[in-house]
Amino acid sequence: xxxxxxxxxxxxxxxxxxxxxxxxxxxxxxxxxxxxxxxxxxxxxxxxxxxxxxxxxxxxxxxxxxxxxxxxxxxxxxxxxxxxxxxxxxxxxxxxxxxxxxxxxxxxxxxxxxxxxxxxxx
Amino acid sequence: xxxxxxxxxxxxxxxxxxxxxxxxxxxxxxxxxxxxxxxxxxxxxxxxxxxxxxxxxxxxxxxxxxxxxxxxxxxxxxxxxxxxxxxxxxxxxxxxxxxxxxxxxxxxxxxxxxxxxxxxxxxxxxxxxxxxxxxxxxxxxxxxxxxxxxxxxxxxxxxxxxxxxxxxxxxxxxxxxxxxxxxxxxxxxxxxxxxxxxxxxxxxxxxxxxxxxxxxxxxxxxxxxxxxxxxx
Amino acid sequence: xxxxxxxxxxxxxxxxxxxxxxxxxxxxxxxxxxxxxxxxxxxxxxxxxxxxxxxxxxxxxxxxxxxxxxxxxxxxxxxxxxxxxxxxxxxxxxxxxxxxxxxxxxxxxxxxxxxxxxxxxxxxxxxxxxxxxxxxxxxxxxxxxxxxxxxxxxxxxxxxxxxxxxxxxxxxxxxxxxxxxxxxxxxxxxxxxxxxxxxxxxxxxxxxxxxxxxxxxxxxxxxxxxxxxxxxxxxxxxxxxxxxxxxx
Numbered sequence: 001x002x003x004x005x006x007x008x009x010x011x012x013x014x015x016x017x018x019x020x021x022x023x024x025x026x027x028x029x030x031x032x033x034x035x036x037x038x039x040x041x042x043x044x045x046x047x048x049x050x051x052x053x054x055x056x057x058x059x060x061x062x063x064x065x066x067x068x069x070x071x072x073x074x075x076x077x078x079x080x081x082x083x084x085x086x087x088x089x090x091x092x093x094x095x096x097x098x099x100x101x102x103x104x105x106x107x108x109x110x111x112x113x114x115x116x117x118x119x120x121x122x
Numbered sequence: 123x124x125x126x127x128x129x130x131x132x133x134x135x136x137x138x139x140x141x142x143x144x145x146x147x148x149x150x151x152x153x154x155x156x157x158x159x160x161x162x163x164x165x166x167x168x169x170x171x172x173x174x175x176x177x178x179x180x181x182x183x184x185x186x187x188x189x190x191x192x193x194x195x196x197x198x199x200x201x202x203x204x205x206x207x208x209x210x211x212x213x214x215x216x217x218x219x220x221x222x223x224x225x226x227x228x229x230x231x232x233x234x235x236x237x238x239x240x241x242x243x244x245x246x247x248x249x250x251x252x253x254x255x256x257x258x259x260x261x262x263x264x265x266x267x268x269x270x271x272x273x274x275x276x277x278x279x280x281x282x283x284x285x286x287x288x289x290x291x292x293x294x295x296x297x298x299x300x301x302x303x304x305x306x307x308x309x310x311x312x313x314x315x316x317x318x319x320x321x322x323x324x325x326x327x328x329x330x331x332x333x334x335x336x337x338x339x340x341x342x343x344x345x346x347x348x349x350x351x352x353x354x
Numbered sequence: 355x356x357x358x359x360x361x362x363x364x365x366x367x368x369x370x371x372x373x374x375x376x377x378x379x380x381x382x383x384x385x386x387x388x389x390x391x392x393x394x395x396x397x398x399x400x401x402x403x404x405x406x407x408x409x410x411x412x413x414x415x416x417x418x419x420x421x422x423x424x425x426x427x428x429x430x431x432x433x434x435x436x437x438x439x440x441x442x443x444x445x446x447x448x449x450x451x452x453x454x455x456x457x458x459x460x461x462x463x464x465x466x467x468x469x470x471x472x473x474x475x476x477x478x479x480x481x482x483x484x485x486x487x488x489x490x491x492x493x494x495x496x497x498x499x500x501x502x503x504x505x506x507x508x509x510x511x512x513x514x515x516x517x518x519x520x521x522x523x524x525x526x527x528x529x530x531x532x533x534x535x536x537x538x539x540x541x542x543x544x545x546x547x548x549x550x551x552x553x554x555x556x557x558x559x560x561x562x563x564x565x566x567x568x569x570x571x572x573x574x575x576x577x578x579x580x581x582x583x584x585x586x587x588x589x590x591x592x593x594x595x596x597x598x599x600x601x602x
Contacts, residue, residue, distance in 0.1 A: 002286070002314065007343035010334035011314060041293050045286070046314045047154050048296050050334075135531065175437050175601040191596075196440035206434035211366070222358055223439050 002045025011046060015054035023063060023075055023082070024089050031077035034064060123187060125151045125270050125301045126172060130181035133167050141167040143325040144181065151269070152298035154315055156333075156344070157305040159322035160352050165305040166203065168322065169272045172303075173200035186269055196225065199268035201259060203275040209248035213241065213258055220262050232265035239287065253280055264291050271302040277311060289315055310345040319344055321351060356445045363449045370419050371457055375464045378412040382472035398473070405472025409465035416461035420454045421520060428524040429534055433601050443595045447521065447588060454517045455510075504573060511580050518587030519545060525594035531602060552579075 005014050022028045037055065041048040055073060058064040062081055066073045076082070101111050126149040133142040142164045149155060157165050170176045171183055174190045185194040207216050213236070221227045236243055239257050247255060256279055263271065271292075277285045292302055293315055304312055309319075313333065321328040328351065333344050340347050385404045389397050426432045427450070436446060469478040489505070519542070527538030556576060563569045 005314060007346055008337065008341045010337045012334060038294065038296075041296070042290060044314070045289060045293070047317050048293065049152070049154075049317050050314075053334075170601070173438065175434070175599065177597060177599055192440045192442050195438065200438055202434055202438075204434060206432075206438065208366075208432055208435065215366075219362065222362060223441065 003043075012050045012053040012057065015040070015044065015046065015051060016057040019054065019058060020063065020085060020089065024086050028075050030075050030079075030082055032075050034073040034075060036072070123151075124148045126183075126185055126303075128168075128171075128181065128183045131168070131171065131178055131183050132180040133164075133171060133176060134179045140325050142171070142322075145322075145325075145327045146181075147320065147327065147330060149301055149303070149318075151301050152296075153301045153317040154292065154296065155301065155303045156309060156312060156316040156319040157303050157322065158307065158309055158319055158344075158348055159328075160307060163322045164325040165322055166274055167325075169200070169274050169303065169305055172270070173198060173202075173272055175200075197269040198272060199224075199263045199266040199270070200272045201263040201274060201276055203278070205255060205259070207247045207255070207259060207262075209246070211247050212243070213245055213247060213250075214243040216247065216258070216262065217243070217265075220265070224266055226267040228265050228267060232261055235261040235265065235291070239284070253284065256280055257284060260288060260291075264295060267300075269300045271300065273302065273304045275306055276304060277306065277308060285311060309348050310343070313344050316344070321348065323352065355441050356448065359441060359445050359449045360452065363453055367423060367453070371416060371460075374412055374415045374419070375460065378408055378464045378468040379471060382408055382468050386472060386474055401472045405469040405478075408468040408472065412465045412468055413461045416457050420450075420457060420517075424450060424454075424517075424520060425524060428521070428595070429528055437595075437599060437601050443592055447592060447595075451514060451517050451521075451588075455513055458513050504577065508573070508577055508580065511577070511584065515580055515584040515587070518584045518591070521591040522587040525591040528594055528600065529598060531600060 003015075003018070005011050019028065019034070023030075028034060034055075035043070037048050037051045040046070040051045044051070055064060059066065059073075062078075063076055063085060064073050065076055098111065101114075106114060126147065128145055128147045131142060131145045131147075132140070134140045145164075145168065157168065159165050167176065171178060172185065172190070174195055177190075183190060185198060188194050211219070217229065217232050217236075220232075221229050233243075236258075239254075239261070241250075241254060241258060241261075247258065250258065256276075260273075260276060263273070273292075277288055280288065289312060292304070296302075304316075306312060316333050318330065318332050319336065320330045336342075336344050336347050342350075382401075382405055386401060389400055392400070427436045427446070439446075466478045466482055470476045489502070523538045523542045523545075526541040527534035527536075530537035556572070560569060560572055563572060
């Protein structure tokens with residue numbers, strides 16, 4: 001029932017990351033409402049203060065904003081911000097991928113070849 | 123204001139056994155705190171001192187600025203790791219009892235929890251299984267709207283599903299005006315729900331930090347760090 | 355809060371006492387009915403026997419129940435629950451003492467009733483009454499009604515005093531953690547011996563008192579001593595369970 005977390009990093013950062021991914025994938029659409037701190041805490045099996053910290057993180061990077069007076073939070077529908085998010089996440093994934101492939105012995109040239117072959121296969 | 127404050131708190135039994143040694147702590151409202159240490163480290167002693175079942179040998183302890191007494195007991199909800207419900211009582215009767223003596227007891231919440239845990243209130247406590255007895259006791263303690271909850275090993279003898287329910291109840295009960303102290307050595311199960319952790323080693327305060335800080339500083343989970351600190 | 359404590363003590367503890375008193379009434383009646391066909395002498399002897407035994411069981415049983423209850427709350431199974439309550443210990447102590455007092459008096463009444471019902475003859479009551487009258491008369495003849503009443507009160511105080519003594523024993527034991535039973539026993543033996551000594555001295559003084567006035571003074575002093583000791587016992591008990599509490 002609860003979310004799984006890595007041991008090495010603070011949980012609030014991992015929650016923030018997860019929400020970022022949900023936004024990028026469209027699970028939490030632009031302009032849409034984000035569940036409350038309590039709801040996330042209960043679903044994730046996590047301390048509400050931790051969730052609060054995660055959401056504050058997201059607010060400071062302007063991905064998430066809170067409605068004045070309402071208390072509810074929603075996803076920023078600014079296309080620039082969302083593009084940047086996608087870009088950041090994609091970059092992160094790519095860097096990871098390249099590092100992993102490098103470990104398997106693929107240098108830059110070999111990797112480019114491999115990707116071309118792979119594309120033709122598809 | 124601190125919900126629980128201890129200054130040089132010491133509890134000794136005679137000259138030989140020092141259960142708690144010069145512990146100074148400050149706990150704010152709105153926190154869920156893990157009190158961790160091996161068996162016999164002094165966790166239960168600290169909790170019992172806060173609950174008013176023991177008196178200090180030296181040092182002081184206050185709850186919400188008050189000295190320990192009937193007034194603090196009215197705002198502290200304590201779950202012992204022992205059976206405290208008289209075994210001849212029916213579950214409904216002990217709920218009634220709690221309602222009578224604790225102004226902050228929420229009867230409806232108690233009935234709701236019993237229903238969710240599938241417990242028959244008309245049963246006599248003695249006839250319930252150990253696990254069910256522990257659940258009933260937990261329901262009693264969590265149905266109070268207290269300022270400080272002291273849970274001594276709440277998840278030890280309970281099945282995993284109930285364990286989840288208990289942690290979920292703690293999370294959903296959370297509010298900024300109260301704090302929960304969970305004493306346990308099963309850290310991995312509750313780690314995600316903790317704001318802060320306190321490590322007690324041989325009766326002394328070893329550490330009082332946030333779980334985030336432990337992860338950031340040591341690059342491992344609180345559970346892993348605990349194992350390292352208390353390695354045999 | 356005191357009212358709540360009393361109400362709850364009543365609610366949770368009335369049954370065993372009621373059972374003892376109830377049996378004390380039913381069994382003699384049943385036994386009376388069942389022994390109708392026996393030989394007259396045998397019949398009377400048996401009924402008297404059952405009456406006596408029953409009376410003893412009622413008094414002893416009530417005593418034992420009260421003391422078990424006290425021990426459970428102070429140092430036993432219900433000590434956790436009692437110490438968790440947001441109630442001044444004084445109130446808990448008062449409620450229990452009140453119950454002990456009432457149930458003890460009731461046990462005397464039901465003991466007499468048991469005897470009476472066993473032999474279907476209410477002489478035990480009139481004999482008890484006569485006995486009391488005798489006491490009152492023998493004193494009234496000398497020193498008037500006042501002492502008689504004082505002596506009555508002194509006896510009732512004795513009941514409360516005894517309970518205070520047991521509470522103090524429990525409290526003393528509580529101070530010694532796991533060795534509490536031994537400590538409690540030693541305390542009670544010691545106090546009992548002191549009491550015996552005191553009684554001997556007091557009775558000796560009364561024997562050799564030259565006038566009724568001296569007697570009155572002696573009894574007065576005795577009453578004051580009894581009150582002081584009783585208060586002392588309860589105060590000590592309250593102190594232990596408030597300032598030195600150590601629920602294991």
